[in-house]
Amino acid sequence: MTPNALNGGEAPFPEFHSVYIDPVSWQHWRRTGEFRDGTVLAKELVTLISTDAHPDGSTDQVSGRGYFMDNFAGFEIAYKSAKHFPDEPGNWAYFSFGHHTPPYAAATKKLPTETCNACHGENAAQDYVFIQFYPVLRAARAAEAVN
Amino acid sequence: MTPNALNGGEAPFPEFHSVYIDPVSWQHWRRTGEFRDGTVLAKELVTLISTDAHPDGSTDQVSGRGYFMDNFAGFEIAYKSAKHFPDEPGNWAYFSFGHHTPPYAAATKKLPTETCNACHGENAAQDYVFIQFYPVLRAARAAEAVN
Numbered sequence: 001m002t003p004n005a006l007n008g009g010e011a012p013f014p015e016f017h018s019v020y021i022d023p024v025s026w027q028h029w030r031r032t033g034e035f036r037d038g039t040v041l042a043k044e045l046v047t048l049i050s051t052d053a054h055p056d057g058s059t060d061q062v063s064g065r066g067y068f069m070d071n072f073a074g075f076e077i078a079y080k081s082a083k084h085f086p087d088e089p090g091n092w093a094y095f096s097f098g099h100h101t102p103p104y105a106a107a108t109k110k111l112p113t114e115t116c117n118a119c120h121g122e123n124a125a126q127d128y129v130f131i132q133f134y135p136v137l138r139a140a141r142a143a144e145a146v147n
Numbered sequence: 148m149t150p151n152a153l154n155g156g157e158a159p160f161p162e163f164h165s166v167y168i169d170p171v172s173w174q175h176w177r178r179t180g181e182f183r184d185g186t187v188l189a190k191e192l193v194t195l196i197s198t199d200a201h202p203d204g205s206t207d208q209v210s211g212r213g214y215f216m217d218n219f220a221g222f223e224i225a226y227k228s229a230k231h232f233p234d235e236p237g238n239w240a241y242f243s244f245g246h247h248t249p250p251y252a253a254a255t256k257k258l259p260t261e262t263c264n265a266c267h268g269e270n271a272a273q274d275y276v277f278i279q280f281y282p283v284l285r286a287a288r289a290a291e292a293v294n
Contacts, residue, residue, distance in 0.1 A: 001148070002213030006203075011211045018283075046282055056153075056203060061280075062270040064158045066149030067214065068280050102286075123209040133208075133215050135193055136165075139249075 001067060003048060005057030015045040015073050019134065026140075033141040035127050037082050037091065045074035045099065074099040078116075078129075088113060089121050090128045148214060150195060152204030162192040162220050166281065173287075180288040182274050184229050184238065192221035192246065221246040225263075225276075235260060236268050237275045 002011040021029070025039040049068040053059050058066050077095040079085070085093040094116035097104035120128040131137045149158040168176070172186040196217040200206050205213050224242040226232070232240040241263035244251035267275040278284045 001215070002208075002211035006205055006212045011213070013210050049280075058153055061149075062266065063160050064149035065153045066158070068148070069282055071282050072286060119209065133196075135216055135218050139219060 001048070003057035003067065005053070005055060013045075015047050016067075016069050018044040018046060020044070021137075029137065030140045030144050033144070035080055035129060037080060039078075039080040041078040041129065043074075043076045043078075044072060045076070047071050047073045072102050075102075075104045080127075085110070089117050092117055092120070092128045148195070150204035150214065152200070152202060160192075162194055163214075163216050165191040165193060167191070168284075176284065177287045177291050180291070182227055182276060184227060186225075186227040188225040188276065190221075190223040190225075191219060192223070194218050194220045219249050222249075222251045227274075232257070236264050239264055239267070239275045 001016045002013055004011045004014045007014070020042045022040045022042075025036050028034070028036040028039075047070040048057060049059050049061075049070040050057070051059065054065070059068065061068055075097045077097070078092055079095065080090065080092045082091045085091050093110040095108050095110055097108050117128065120130070124130045125132040129137075148163045149160055151158045151161040154161070167189045169187045172183050175181070175183040175186075194217040195204060196206050196208075196215040197204070198206065201212070206215065208215055222244045224244070225239055226242070227237065227239045229238045232238050235257075240257040242255050242257055244255050264275065267277070271277045272279040276284075
């Protein structure tokens with residue numbers, strides 16, 4: 001979560017990210033530690049509560065000063081498919097169904113490779129996915145590896 | 148998420164919270180907008196990446212300056228049950244299975260009412276649950292209410 005207020009007023013990704021994986025690919029990940037062909041990752045963007053915000057974008061709530069989820073602000077998909085995206089790096093294609101309050105688009109075209117995939121390829125810890133920020137994935141893989 | 152660095156070095160809840168609801172109670176919530184008797188909410192605590200942190204606790208990653216999940220640091224449960232907790236406000240009892248790195252305790256006793264329930268009762272937006280910070284719950288309730 002990278003608030004606008006900490007990024008010169010205009011962060012590339014100013015919202016919270018809630019990231020989900022489809023159940024079949026999750027089971028595959030647990031067994032193998034790999035994203036199977038067909039994996040779908042869904043990202044829900046959620047704005048920060050901003051009423052009475054401090055200069056750094058944080059707000060005071062009963063639990064303390066910090067950053068809190070407010071409302072949905074976008075929905076994106078990453079889809080790994082050798083059949084559908086043979087020319088994309090890692091066979092990953094990226095889609096945005098709208099970066100705004102719901103409702104989102106019912107359908108959309110894939111984004112140009114350089115929009116998402118280039119940065120994912122250079123910086124993501126495994127197969128174009130930023131698992132360095134996803135403790136659930138890392139822990140599940142480690143737990144299975146013990147067996 | 149309330150970083151220590153924004154709370155005098157010692158926040159009551161310095162970690163990210165990932166909060167889950169059991170599937171049966173989720174379906175009930177979608178239909179009714181209420182937490183059924185038997186609802187279990189599970190809270191996973193996740194530390195912030197702190198390497199090379201700024202004074203406010205944020206770090207610089209490829210997506211910008213902000214706060215990023217690092218590792219599991221605790222596991223807690225809230226359980227609403229009139230049968231088991233007839234004397235607890237709202238019949239909610241709270242449990243901590245450890246506020247540290249895994250593994251967590253296999254079993255634990257409920258916390259004293261004043262530890263959690265008092266603040267939840269005074270400040271949570273609905274039935275001792277802080278739905279003001281949970282857009283998924285609010286959106287699901289609103290969607291069903293349209294029908």
